Amino acid sequence: MSYSTYTEDFIEGLYTKLGIFLPQQLDLNVIAHKLGIFVYYWENPSQVLFLGAQAYIFLNQELSPKQLWQDFCHELCHVLFHSGSQEKMPYSWIEYQEWKANNFMLQACVPAFMLKKVNFPESEDKSIQLIQELFNVEWDFAHKRLEQYKNNKYLHELDSKKVKMF
Known part of the structure; x- marks a missing residue:
């Protein structure tokens, strides 16, 4: 049985709808x-x-192409799921929105439905490099997304008693 999160399903549906x-x-x-x-x-x-x-999404022009892509996906979450000005929100609500946007960014930049099709090398460093190259993200970002993906995969497989990382 295959499991996915709401965010993974949303991103797959959105990207599929966009072709x-x-x-x-x-x-x-x-x-x-x-x-x-x-x-x-x-x-x-x-x-x-x-x-x-x-x-309107305003992106910092000083950022590298990889950083622009990452920032765009963060801001895209705010466009799709948030409304109102953060200036008038309680700090805890701003933190919550930023946490959600950061999680969305990880998954929108490197979608799970695309990661499932990747043949990962044995080495974690080479896997990170592959994600970095395929999805145009920074090294640290690719590393964090790989860890998130492995943890989700591990938890889902543990749930079905089939523990295997790759």
Whole structure:
């Protein structure tokens, strides 16, 4: 039996609906365009702005392409799931939204349904490098996503009594 989280299912459904099935199709400009989100680059930290029903993602222009992709996915979570200005929210609610956005970012940048199709090398370092190259993310990000993926896979397989990491 295969298990997945709500976020994994949501991302797979979203990307499938957008016609995105492969890592090389993960492009922030294409995704933003297909979702009707305007993306701008500026000197300030990345953030989202809503004007009426229109969402705008502002990305820090000083970031590398990998960091831009990661920031875009973080901000995309705010567009899809959050509303209102954080300036008026209790700090605990802001922390919760940021935690959710960081988790979403990990999974949107490196979707589980795509990871399932990857033939991982025996070495963890080589697996991290492969994720980094396939999904255009930084080393630390790829390492964190691999650990998250392995832990989820381990827990699901442990649940069904079939413990095997790769």
